[in-house]
Amino acid sequence: MLRMGYFSASLLTTAWDVTCLIEQCRLHNMLSGVTGILLHEDGTFMQILEGEAEVVEAVYRKIERDPRHRYVTELYAIETDRRLFPDWPMAFMSRKEFADVELSPQKEMLAALQKAYREAGNAELENVLSSFFIGSKCLDHTAC
Numbered sequence: 001m002l003r004m005g006y007f008s009a010s011l012l013t014t015a016w017d018v019t020c021l022i023e024q025c026r027l028h029n030m031l032s033g034v035t036g037i038l039l040h041e042d043g044t045f046m047q048i049l050e051g052e053a054e055v056v057e058a059v060y061r062k063i064e065r066d067p068r069h070r071y072v073t074e075l076y077a078i079e080t081d082r083r084l085f086p087d088w089p090m091a092f093m094s095r096k097e098f099a100d101v102e103l104s105p106q107k108e109m110l111a112a113l114q115k116a117y118r119e120a121g122n123a124e125l126e127n128v129l130s131s132f133f134i135g136s137k138c139l140d141h142t143a144c
Contacts, residue, residue, distance in 0.1 A: 001083070002053035003119075004060055005075040008045045011068050021068065022092050029089040034059055037091040045069065050083050084115055 012018050018040055029035065034051040047063075049056045064072045085091060 001050060001080050002056045002077060003048065003050040003080050003084070004056050004077040005046070005048045006060060006063065006072060007075055008063070008069040008072040010040070010043045010045050011070060012043075017068075022090060026090045029059075032059070035083050035085040035088050035090075037085055037088060037093065039093055046075075048085070050080070050085060053079070078119065080119070 010018075012021060022038065025038070032051070032055050034049055034055055036047060036049040039046040049059055051059075060074070063069055
């Protein structure tokens with residue numbers, strides 16, 4: 001199994017555009033066995049994908065060619081024996097949702113997100129996540 005994180009600039013301009021993308025991707029991910037989380041803020045995406053290596057790599061190549069994304073940059077790719085987001089074909093969170101998180105499923109997503117960047121051992125990934133949610137207590141290596 002492969003877990004991959006990437007960062008991109010979005011050309012989507014409305015909340016409706018983002019919602020449509022999320023629903024389209026959730027359906028595709030459910031059908032292909034991919035799980036993960038998508039973070040979106042101010043025209044920027046950060047996503048963690050996990051699943052069979054060939055499938056995750058194919059999804060990433062498709063994202064690279066997608067005209068809704070610019071500057072697609074792989075942050076990390078690691079082999080793993082288990083998923084951090086097993087129940088989420090594509091969890092989604094914005095900065096406001098992140099700041100206001102109180103519900104258990106979202107807290108589980110945040111804990112998995114923190115674990116993903118710690119397991120990646122990638123300072124660049126940590127910096128990207130921190131830039132999404134500046135000042136958040138959840139991205140300081142403590143439990144949410």
